[in-house]
Amino acid sequence: MQSTAPLMPPDALTHAAALARQQQLTKPPGSLGRLEALACWLAACQQRAQPEPLRPAISIFAADHGIAAEGVSAYPASVTAAMVHNFAQGGAAINVLARQHQARLEVVDVGVNADLQGLVGIVQDKVAPGSANLLHQPALTRDQRDAAWATGERAAERHIAQGANLLIAGEMGIANTTAAACLICALSGLAPEQVVGRGTGLDDAGLLHKQTVVTRALQRAQTHRPATALDWLAQLGGLEIAAIAGFLACAARQGVPVVLDGFIVSAAALVCEAQQAGSRHWWLASHQSQETGHAMVLQQLGLTPLLDWQLRLGEGSGAALVLPLLQAAIALHNQMATFAEAGIPT
Ligand SMILES: Cc1cc2ncn([C@H]3O[C@H](COP(=O)(O)O)[C@@H](O)[C@H]3O)c2cc1C
Ligand SMILES: O=C(O)c1cccnc1
16 A cells, blocks of 8 residues: 555646647537547546547456345345356356457456356455454454455556556445445445445345444444544455455556446545545546445545446446447547638638
């Protein structure tokens, strides 16, 4: 884990140059709406007034959660490992989207409670076989938290070394919306009723139970007097959430933009921004998740989601879904004629 000095945002001069080009393209200024802002942001991130096409890469971090024992998910904990097999066979939603948009995809086992050795495309970087039950004890030791964070940093570095210029983090971990909700409450000051959602599809009774679990877990964690976001991460996080926070921190330090996925990634983003201020300038929010509280977290991060399509899957799927929109923003920005080139009077 590195320094907490505020990061520089994407390059302002390049942003201004890109904006100037947008004003000269053969359309009324502003008529391509957010596509224009996206092109200028990507230009600033790349420090090229005409940005290169995107070379996206995705890491899915998978881990089990002790809190699953409290009946906070509509699915059994065994689904985490089963879904890693599905990722390896190419059958999950994120596999389809990654193939469709030619994104490099890797799955990182940072803490699944199963032997996943030998599965195709699975990076073995297991820190522990899952987190502890955060209702009764800290989810992670400090060492586990730091090791998982470093796992995420290594994943971002791998992608960047292979030429990726846009990163996506996804997650798989049954019960991780509970850990994410706890962290979001702790870091945002929002109440459990404002944050806790149905996850994979809890009914009304399940939702109330999950709210109670989160409230009690927050009370338990308070007794340890957590002072920093990293303290909260150890108390209430999970191995994949810590890894995603490290992934985001590393990407921002290296000046590589990230498309944030849904609720769980946003919890990791809050941790990252608290630890490394200014990281958020390198992020775009793909969508507003159905999960309660996601909208308010994005607001706190100063991010406006692109889509509101009732998504509540995770895996990085929402982020992968907006890749064609980003590619379109860059293609329009680079390939449209200017008024001068087209001889159109202004
Ligand atoms: C088949 C299946 C595939 C998934 N892919 C992502 N998630 C999503 O659901 C989980 C979080 O919801 P909760 O906190 O309610 O367990 C995470 O694993 C998340 O990525 C899935 C869940 C299931 C069941
Ligand atoms: O928004 C998400 O990331 C999400 C929501 C519900 C279940 N799994 C993930």
